[in-house]
Each structure stands twice: as C-alpha cells, then as structure tokens.
Amino acid sequence: MAQQTRLHKRGNVYYFRARIPLNILHLYAPQTEIKFSLRTSSLKEAKALVNQFSVKYDAEFDLQQQALESKDALPTVLRIVDEATAKAIGRLWVRQVVDGDEQIRQMVSDEEFAAREADLATSEQFMRQALARGKVDIVEPVMTQFLGLKGIQLDCDAAGRQLLCKHFLNAYTEGLQHQRRRSQGEIVIGAEIAPDASTFQVTAAQPGRLTLDELFTDWRDAVPGRNTNSVAGVHACVREFDRFMKSKAPSSYTRADFKGFKKHLEERGNSPRTVGKKLGFLSTILSYAVQDEKLTANPATGLLKAAPGASKKTRVPYNAKDVQNILGSKIYVSSARPAAGGGEAVVWLPALGLLTGGRLEELAQLRVDDVGFVDGLGHYMHITDCDDEQHVKTDESRRRMPVHPDLLKAGFMRYVRRLQDAGETRLFPGLTQDSKGRWSGNWSKFWGRYARQEVGITDRRKVFHSFRHLFKDLLRETECRDEVSDVLMGHSDGSMGSKYGSAPGNYPLAPLFKAINEINLKRHGITLPVIEAE
Numbered sequence: 391m392a393q394q395t396r397l398h399k400r401g402n403v404y405y406f407r408a409r410i411p412l413n414i415l416h417l418y419a420p421q422t423e424i425k426f427s428l429r430t431s432s433l434k435e436a437k438a439l440v441n442q443f444s445v446k447y448d449a450e451f452d453l454q455q456q457a458l459e460s461k462d463a464l465p466t467v468l469r470i471v472d473e474a475t476a477k478a479i480g481r482l483w484v485r486q487v488v489d490g491d492e493q494i495r496q497m498v499s500d501e502e503f504a505a506r507e508a509d510l511a512t513s514e515q516f517m518r519q520a521l522a523r524g525k526v527d528i529v530e531p532v533m534t535q536f537l538g539l540k541g542i543q544l545d546c547d548a549a550g551r552q553l554l555c556k557h558f559l560n561a562y563t564e565g566l567q568h569q570r571r572r573s574q575g576e577i578v579i580g581a582e583i584a585p586d587a588s589t590f591q592v593t594a595a596q597p598g599r600l601t602l603d604e605l606f607t608d609w610r611d612a613v614p615g616r617n618t619n620s621v622a623g624v625h626a627c628v629r630e631f632d633r634f635m636k637s638k639a640p641s642s643y644t645r646a647d648f649k650g651f652k653k654h655l656e657e658r659g660n661s662p663r664t665v666g667k668k669l670g671f672l673s674t675i676l677s678y679a680v681q682d683e684k685l686t687a688n689p690a691t692g693l694l695k696a697a698p699g700a701s702k703k704t705r706v707p708y709n710a711k712d713v714q715n716i717l718g719s720k721i722y723v724s725s726a727r728p729a730a731g732g733g734e735a736v737v738w739l740p741a742l743g744l745l746t747g748g749r750l751e752e753l754a755q756l757r758v759d760d761v762g763f764v765d766g767l768g769h770y771m772h773i774t775d776c777d778d779e780q781h782v783k784t785d786e787s788r789r790r791m792p793v794h795p796d797l798l799k800a801g802f803m804r805y806v807r808r809l810q811d812a813g814e815t816r817l818f819p820g821l822t823q824d825s826k827g828r829w830s831g832n833w834s835k836f837w838g839r840y841a842r843q844e845v846g847i848t849d850r851r852k853v854f855h856s857f858r859h860l861f862k863d864l865l866r867e868t869e870c871r872d873e874v875s876d877v878l879m880g881h882s883d884g885s886m887g888s889k890y891g892s893a894p895g896n897y898p899l900a901p902l903f904k905a906i907n908e909i910n911l912k913r914h915g916i917t918l919p920v921i922e923a924e
Contacts, residue, residue: 736836792899
C-alpha cells in the first residue's frame with residue numbers, strides 16, 4: 391500500500407497516525423485512522439517506533455484486504471430483499487464492526503481512549519435520532535459501499551431498499567452500542583453477538599431465470615482442476631459484464647450488448663489486448679452454454695476482427711547485447727543479492743530462462759526433486775504440477791527440459807546439491823508467494839525494475855518473457871524438428887499427429903537433449919559466468 395507520513399507531533403510528544411484504507415474502513419467504524427501516542431519526545435526513538443508500527447499495521451491492513459478479496463460467496467446482484475436477507479446483512483455488519491474494534495483499542499493512550507468513547511457516544515446518539523425520525527436513508531452510502539465490498543450490487547425496488555436501510559441503520563447503531571459497552575469494561579464477543587453473521591441466503595434473481603453466473607459455473611466445473619488464477623480472472627470479467635448489463639438474462643443478449651461493452655472497456659482505458667481477452671472469456675462461456683443446450687446462440691462470436699496491416703508486438707526477444715549487459719551486471723559480476731531478488735533466484739532464473747525457455751512461474755515453482763538424471767544423456771528439469779503449490783498453463787506445459795552444458799559449467803548441479811545437503815525442498819527457497827499464490831509474482835516486479843534501472847533495458851516490450859522468445863530463436867538455429875521445439879517450449883502444434891504417441895511430459899529425451907546441446911551461445915558472443923563455484 392502507498393506509504394504516507396505517519397509521524398506527527400503534538401506539543402513535545404510524537405504520535406503515530408495511519409489512515410485506514412477505504413475498502414476496509416467499515417471494519418474499523420467509526421474510526422477513519424489508527425492514532426495513538428508514541429510516548430516519547432525523542433525524534434530518533436519516534437522514527438524507529440513509527441517504522442515498527444507501520445510494518446505491523448501494513449501487514450494487518452493487507453490481511454484484511456486479502457480476506458475481503460478471497461470472499462466470493464455472496465451473489466453479484468441483489469434484486470429481491472426480504473426481511474430475513476435485510477436482517478442477515480445487518481448481522482454481518484455488526485459482527486465485523488465488533489471484531490474490528492477489538493484490534494484497534496489496544497494501542498491507544500488514555501487521552502485518546504476517552505476521546506474515542508466520546509466520539510462513539512455522539513455517533514450513537516445521532517443514529518438513534520435518525521431511527522426515531524425514520525430517516526433510514528442516512529446510512530445508504532455506507533451500506534452501498536459495504537455491500538460492494540462484499541461483491542453485492544443492489545438493484546432492488548424502493549420498498550426493498552427502504553427495508554434494507556432500516557435494518558442496516560439498526561445494525562449500525564447496535565455496533566456503536568457494543569463498542570461503547572466494551573469501552574465501559576464489559577466483555578463483548580463478536581461470535582456471541584452475531585454467531586450466524588457469515589452464513590445467509592439471498593434471492594439474487596427470479597426463480598427459474600438463467601443467470602450469467604450459472605453459465606460461468608457450468609463452464610468452470612466442466613473441466614476439473616482448472617487453474618485457480620485463470621478461473622478468478624474469468625469470473626471477474628463475468629461480474630464486470632453482468633454489472634454493465636444490469637444482470638440482463640443471457641437468453642436476451644444481443645450483439646449490440648457486446649459492442650456496447652467493448653466501447654465501455656475502451657472508454658475506461660483498457661488496452662486492445664485486454665478488451666480482446668475479456669470478450670474472449672465471455673464468448674467462451676456462451677459457446678459452452680450453446681453446446682450445453684442452455685442457449686440457442688452466442689452473439690459474441692467473431693466480434694473482434696483482426697485489424698488490417700501488421701500487428702504491434704507486445705513482447706520482443708532480448709538480443710545478444712541485452713543478455714551480455716544482464717550477465718555483466720552487479721548480480722553476476724560482484725555477487726550482489728538485492729533484497730527483493732529472492733536470494734540465488736536472482737542469478738539462476740535469468741540463466742534458466744535463457745537456456746530452457748521456461749515460463750517464469752514454471753521455473754520459480756520448481757522443487758529440488760524436480761531435477762532428474764538419465765544415464766547416457768544427463769540432467770533435466772521436470773515441469774509438473776504434482777505438488778499442490780505447482781501449476782501448469784496447459785497440458786503441454788508438463789515436460790522435461792534438459793540442462794544445457796553451459797548451465798552445468800556455471801555450477802547449476804553444484805547449487806542443487808548444496809540445497810539437498812541443506813535439506814531444502816524448493817529450488818529457490820528465497821522466493822515467497824504473492825497474494826494469488828504465485829511464486830514469481832513479486833519477483834517479476836523486481837526484475838522489471840532491475841532490468842530498467844540497473845541493466846539499462848528501457849524497452850517496455852522486453853520483460854522476463856523475452857528470454858523465452860530468444861530461446862525460441864536459438865532453437866530455430868539448431869534446425870530441430872518443429873515437434874521437438876514445441877515440446878521444449880510447452881506448446882501444441884494442434885495437429886492430429888501430435889495427439890498420438892507419448893504425451894509431452896513423457897516425450898523421448900534423446901531428441902530433446904540433442905536440440906538443447908546444439909544451442910551455441912558463443913556464436914552470439916554470450917558466455918554464462920560461473921555462478922556456483924566448487
């Protein structure tokens with residue numbers, strides 16, 4: 391999250407103040423910031439304390455935000471509001487307010503504690519007056535934001551909205567009351583106040599009415615074990631389109647609807663590639679629905695037509711000079727290990743990308759026991775999803791990649807043996823997963839910065855994936871068969887012949903080793919330095 395000035399001085403005493411991110415503000419209501427005295431007049435000591443508490447609260451805010459992002463149990467559109475639904479949403483608010491309040495009262499000073507109690511009393515009195523006068527719509531902005539954070543778009547009639555506001559105002563007032571009770575020394579436990587807050591059912595649409603979310607679920611469940619991140623991306627697109635269409639029934643979609651959505655995406659600054667990807671997601675889901683005989687036609691088919699002329703490349707290969715500059719940078723020359731570089735991953739990932747063409751996530755998720763050996767041929771790496779924390783992009787991505795002789799000279803197997811001796815299980819133990827479970831997510835951002843700022847590669851089309859493009863060119867120089875090249879790249883040529891014989895993961899190793907061993911970096915003036923010395 392973006393850092394801000396959190397050190398403030400009042401009189402001779404320094405204070406810590408951190409604004410609460412907007413999307414989790416409801417969890418700390420009615421507070422809008424974390425504020426407490428550092429109980430020191432020393433600037434040096436105050437700075438140290440601010441750094442310490444910033445780490446603590448940044449981590450807390452991140453956890454709260456990740457918890458919100460992971461919750462996807464509530465419907466996208468709420469059209470029908472009955473008494474039970476309105477009451478259940480109110481209970482959810484009360485539970486989260488009480489639970490959030492427990493976390494923020496531990497670090498406040500006596501002075502701030504008294505001021506906070508006064509704020510609670512004033513807020514509660516104001517809300518009770520609104521209740522008494524029937525001004526329930528006063529909470530509608532907060533309620534709408536809260537529902538949005540829970541993945542709910544409110545699209546009900548005026549009577550349903552009024553009912554929901556009434557219960558939400560009751561809940562808002564009750565939450566303030568519980569916070570005041572806790573300030574007065576009473577024990578208030580969220581799980582006892584609202585034990586069923588996280589489980590309730592709502593009617594999202596008219597009975598028997600087919601929804602886009604149902605079509606998405608059909609498509610998702612048709613192939614067990616789809617990539618979690620890919621599914622999440624498709625679902626986000628589905629929900630975006632459903633909001634744009636105000637939950638119009640899929641059976642009523644027209645081609646004009648998708649043209650309108652395309653224009654909407656372009657006006658919001660989406661790149662042509664992103665627009666095409668989102669329309670492709672929707673078309674895929676509707677095509678499956680047609681195949682499943684739930685729809686009669688797919689109006690999104692063929693909506694995107696190729697523009698005349700040459701297409702603009704979004705990714706280009708590193709050239710020989712780029713690679714020479716990378717290998718001549720401080721991580722190789724002076725053994726520098728930047729903090730965000732993941733330890734030895736900072737030198738081995740580029741080397742492996744250059745001589746295996748592996749996708750970054752494929753390489754980052756490797757385990758030590760994914761490195762194998764075959765008598766008469768040599769060492770290879772197994773790209774697989776056997777481990778629960780490993781994923782592959784396609785079936786063809788499962789493959790064995792021979793270790794090039796230059797990698798062996800650079801000390802790759804010495805590095806592997808050192809990890810084995812240390813009892814490590816991951817090939818790059820310095821990497822950590824990001825919020826989406828990707829081993830390469832954080833490192834990819836680091837590499838983009840490093841390549842631009844330290845190496846001087848400023849072309850934005852050149853990223854880590856550029857190693858993969860370069861590897862493909864190096865394979866072409868070996869004049870190996872297309873079939874061998876496709877296996878090494880983890881591609882499918884789409885032909886019927888490729889569907890016979892061994893799967894890519896069990897493709898004969900001899901032709902793969904032959905192609906890899908014929909790659910000659912010296913022809914391009916590139917020499918991989920020794921990374922792991924004996």
